[in-house]
Amino acid sequence: MTGTPNSRRIDVITVFPEMVEQVARFGVVGRAAERGLIELSAWNPRDYAEDRHATVDDRPYGGGPGMVMKVAPLHRAIQAARAADPRPARVIHLSPQGARLDQDRVARLAACERVIYLCGRYEGIDERLLEAEVDEELSIGDYVLSGGELAAMVAIDAATRLVPGALGHEDSAAEDSFATGLLDHPHYTRPEVYERRGVPEVLRSGDHGAVDTWRLKQALGRTWLRRPDLLAGRELDERQRRLLDEFIAEHRA
Numbered sequence: 001m002t003g004t005p006n007s008r009r010i011d012v013i014t015v016f017p018e019m020v021e022q023v024a025r026f027g028v029v030g031r032a033a034e035r036g037l038i039e040l041s042a043w044n045p046r047d048y049a050e051d052r053h054a055t056v057d058d059r060p061y062g063g064g065p066g067m068v069m070k071v072a073p074l075h076r077a078i079q080a081a082r083a084a085d086p087r088p089a090r091v092i093h094l095s096p097q098g099a100r101l102d103q104d105r106v107a108r109l110a111a112c113e114r115v116i117y118l119c120g121r122y123e124g125i126d127e128r129l130l131e132a133e134v135d136e137e138l139s140i141g142d143y144v145l146s147g148g149e150l151a152a153m154v155a156i157d158a159a160t161r162l163v164p165g166a167l168g169h170e171d172s173a174a175e176d177s178f179a180t181g182l183l184d185h186p187h188y189t190r191p192e193v194y195e196r197r198g199v200p201e202v203l204r205s206g207d208h209g210a211v212d213t214w215r216l217k218q219a220l221g222r223t224w225l226r227r228p229d230l231l232a233g234r235e236l237d238e239r240q241r242r243l244l245d246e247f248i249a250e251h252r253a
């Protein structure tokens, strides 16, 4: 799908292109691709290898276990991706050594017209490729994956949600967890009672002001309970402080 002139272009360098292309087939990312809001392409370094075996890795200098991804196939794949669109691209390497992906960094990715995600496999990528081509390293968490592809798909999904028009109704992204800097409030839908568990009365009251207040109180309270670190650096206004104090008092009662 060729995107509209102002579409975001996402390129992914990966030895498993079929894996990454799946993300553009479903849900929000799938709809955004269909609407031409984003354009996703995968580039396989095996197609740019120098030998007939399409070798993309080799044994590490200095010895040790595993294999290292070679510079040239990756470099050529990145060059091919860059050449596919005249706009400059930000090259992001997914790695546990990167900065932790959070909503602020997702928002910055969403604002980029072009991003090239570099997905490593094996023990890692030859440092010389990283030095020459990578603008930023990002991690989705302190654990070791088999490859950067799942991390790239996480970033693509989170960033695409913030592309104007990608969500059915704009405010959904604005109210998402972390978009407000708080955890999300509880959600309920029909039936009204399920196995003797009901729905909070306020949510069925039709009083939108009361619902908004209840949701803010629950978001503040859950954040206090589960992620107090998110509140540590945050100035609460008088209303938020009062609601949180109420929640804490009720929680301790």
Ligand SMILES: Nc1nonc1C(=O)NC1CCNCC1
Binding pocket: 094, 095, 096, 120, 121, 122, 123, 124, 138, 139, 140, 141, 142, 143, 144, 145, 146, 147, 148, 151
């Ligand atoms: N955590 C991570 N956040 O982004 N990428 C991550 C990751 O584990 N990458 C693998 C590290 C070992 N080599 C293959 C890639």
